[in-house]
Amino acid sequence: MKVEVRYLLMFHRLTGKTKEIIELEQSNPTVRDLISKLGQIYGQQIVDALIDPKTGDVRYTPDLKENKKAVRILVNGRMTWWLNGLDTKLKEGDVVQLFG
Amino acid sequence: MRYAIPEYILRVDLSKQKIVKEPLPEKLARNFLGGRGINAKILYDELKPGIDPLSPENILVFGVGPATGTLAPASGRYNVSAKSPLTNFFGDANSGGHWAPELRYAGYGHIVFYGRANKPVYLWIDDDKVELRDASHLWGKDTWETEDMLIEELGDPEVKVACIGPAGENLVRFACVINEKSRAAGRTGMGAVMGSKNLKAIAVRGTKGVEVADVEALLNFREEANKLIANDLFYELYSRYGTAGLTTIYNEFGACTAFNSKEAYWENAEKLYGEVFEEKLTVHITACFSCPLHCSRVYKVKSGPYACIGESCEFENIVAYGTRCGNDNLESVAYASTLADKLGIDTISSGAVIAFAMECWEKGLITEKDTGGLDYSWGNTDVIIESLKLIAQRKGFGNLLAEGVKRMSERIKGSEKFAIHIKGMETPAVDPRAVQGYGGLGYAVASRGGDHLRALAALGYSLPKRAKELFGTDKAADRFSTIAKGAVVKFHEEMRAVTDAIEICKYITRTALLLPETIAKLINALTGWEIDKQEVLRIGERIVNLERAFNIREGLTRKDDTQPERMLKEPIPRGPSKGCVVQLEPMLKEYYTLRGWDLETGYPKKEKLVELGLDYVANDLEKLGKLAK
Known part of the structure; x- marks a missing residue:
């Protein structure tokens, strides 16, 4: 199953990419x-x-203390906080946006 | 002993060419702090209601605050206030850079301009020496030429200049004041008021210091503040990409104004993202006075038709000349941004009038006959740039564009439904339908019209944990929900008023230094007053209510606290916020109730004004029959 991941801001820096298609092997994959x-x-x-x-x-x-910034994960523009956090299920064609 | 509060107010009668220097009473600062707060107090007390904003009767006030020019973070801000020629309500704009500290170092908190000079003048402040000088040779020059000529003429590279360009001289209703070439007191047409007074510039040089009450406490505050800022959710965005990074976020949210708000998401906006801007155009990073966030960039288009160099092409500019007009050519956006700075035009309003004309063109409501042969098709980069030049000179079709969207829609039959303005001021880059509190309610009630910075209700769409602590429910941070948005907007409006009054930047107080206890700590270190967080909120509420009273005196009622018809009735057609409209009524009801304003009229209640120490304002409104029963 394929999802599109968009690497915004900090994650653009970490990956060197703007976006890519990621294939997940699981049958019912989650954000985790x-x-x-x-x-x-x-x-x-x-x-x-x-x-x-x-x-x-x-x-x-x-x-x-750890000098770690807050980040946001969005699934189709909706923050995971309002969905099911890391257990939010993903489906074919979803867009996952990462920023921080 | 008083600390941090500027020593003097300058009163400049341009008609009589008379300048009076008077002490700034500490009590005034204690109640309104400075900057926007004292500006509002001066305008309310001294401006006759109902006057024409472009007549000599208008009063123009520049103000800095107790934080200006100190070690307080991002303390390079100032406010310019007057009755707005765009809205006919309270006009006010805020700018950064280094002009404000220079004024503070000369010993002044506020400059109040009255009347109209009989020929172009500029004000020259050299510490204690203040004089009006002939500016005939500067009239017609753009803001960059004006600054260069004044620095040359005054013979000191440290002189800081705030001035108007041709747009202000020609009374464009959204002309702005520009300092240091790229810093704009952008909104509500303060540049036009300056132009109407034949006041071309204020040049200032100050060499005195600012004495603060507790240096050690201020140093500690700064250390703590730097840490909070550096770990804030938005730090990387601002510090690495500048506000251009917001283009990325808001388009990904489906909250980016596009095609005159017909759309809120556009695939092509990826070509305008912060990451692209940084890679293609950023030359180096700069910052305003004392700012650890350094969101400003010098940018350069090296060659081609849009070759230019400039500073601070903000998110608002990228949307204004980019997505709003259906334009995905980043270089043309940068060029238009530089041009607007030189001409002294507000980028948000000018982008909005061009986008509005483009939709009128698409719908066949205007043709080449109206535009003088110009083709207002979506994304026509040449017409965007040509429009700015015509607006500044009020030439041809530019003369209509220079009036703003509201007045244009009154002239172009059938266009009212997609005239995107509130109280006569064009709304900014974030689509309010996609962010109910920040945009839906925040823009609707802003004292200066369609504006995001009065509330800048950041907790209304981010930081759910913090929102729950403050408002009792994480839903307060759900951008699609109306829950608790009245409380969210009220809280943010109070805090924005206070930070505008002490004059530190909204980007560091946006979320990092948002809390009233944090700001109380700063105010106490600066002044030695020992105020608490309740008092901080109370001062903010006082300023908000005074601006409200100003507007009510000018005829504002509840019907003005609204959104353009499109935002209330046309759902966002696609993207991550598909289907959203502004659900204004429940939010407005909660907001008015919390504010102590009447639900039917929007007028304040006497008890609320008295509670805030504004008894005399209550009496004024009572006499006018404009106090809630």
């Missing part, structure tokens, strides 16, 4: 699965930027 796949391609750095290990959730707020 997508991030895992991005980790395989771009390394742990992108995973750490997106997920706060203290909450196990998206880095919605900055961590001043």
Whole structure:
């Protein structure tokens, strides 16, 4: 199943890309699965930027001690906060926007 | 002992060529802080209601605040206020750069201009020496030429200049004031008021310092503030891409004004994104006085028809001359932006009038006969640029464009339904249908008309955790929901009024330094007053209510707190915000209730004005029959 990932601002810097099509192997993939796949391609750095290990959730707020910025993940323009967070299901053709 | 509050107000009677320097009372600062707050107080107290904004009876006020020129972050701002020739309501614009600290270092908080000079003049402030000088040789020059000539003439490269270009001289209703060539006090036509007074420029050189109450507390505040700013969600966006980065975000949200608001998402906008701007046009990064965010860029188009160099081609400019007009040519957008700065034209309003003309053209409501042969097809880059030149000179079709969208729509039959303005001022780049609080309610109630910066309700679409702490529900941060948006907009309006009054930038206070307890800490370090967060909010509320009273005195009622018909009735056709319209009524009801304003008339209640120490304002409105019962 394929989704389009748009790398905005900080994520443009991390990946060097503007957007790309990512293929996910799972039958019912989630945002979490997508991030895992991005980790395989771009390394742990992108995973750490997106997920706060203290909450196990998206880095919605900055961590001043760790010097980590807040980020946003949007699925078709809607922030994951209003969906199902990292467990938000993805379907063929979805657009996932990452920015921070 | 008083600290940080500027020493003097300058009163300049242009008709009589008389200048009076008077002390700025600390009590005035205690109630209204400075900048926009004291400007509003001066205008309310001294301006006769009902006057023509372009007549000598209008009063033009420049103001800086207690933070200006200090170590406070981003403290290079000033406000210009007068009755607006665009809206006929409260007019006010804010600009950055280094002009404001220079005025502060000369010892002045506010300059109030009265009357009209009988020939072009400029005001020269050299510390204690203040004089009006002949500006006949500068009349007709653009803002860049004017600044260069004045610096040459005054013989000091440290002189800072705020001036108007041809647009201000020719009374274009959305002419702006430009300082340091690229900093604009952009909105509500303050440049036209300056032009109507035959006042070409204010050149200033100040060499004094600013004494603050607690230097150590201010240093600590700065350290804390820098950390908050650097870790803010929007830091990377502003610091690395400038506001051009917002083009990326808002188009991805489906909230980007395109094709005169027929659309809110455009695939081709990718060619205008912040990342593209940085790669193709950015030469180097610059910043206003004392700013750690450094969102400004010097840009350059190296060759071709749009070869130019300029500074600060903002998100608003990219939308105004880009997506709003169906134009995806970034180089032409940069060129138009530079041109607008030189001519002294507000980019938002000028882009909006051109886009409006383009929709009129598309619908066959105007033809080549009206436009003098110009082709207003969507995306015609040449006509965008030519329009700016015609507007500034009020030549041909430009004479109609120079009147703004509202007055154009009154002349072009059948165009009212897609005339995108509020209270006569063209709305900005973010489509309000896609962001209910920030745009839907925020623009509708802004004291200066279709404007995003009065509320800049950032928590209305971001930071749900913070929104829950402040407003009791994370839904306050849901851009599609109307829940708690009255409270969100009210809170932000209070805080924006305060930061405009102490004169620090909205981009660092947007979310990073938003909270009233944070700003109280700064005010206390500067002044030694020991005020708390409730008092900060109260001062903000006082300023908002005074501006409201000014507008009510000029005839404003609830019907003016609205949105263009398109925003209320035409759903966004596609993209991530497909189907949205502004759901104004529930938000407005909540907002009025929280403000203590009457639900039917929009007039303030006596108790609210008295509670804010505005008893005399309540009496004025009562006499006019404009106080809520």
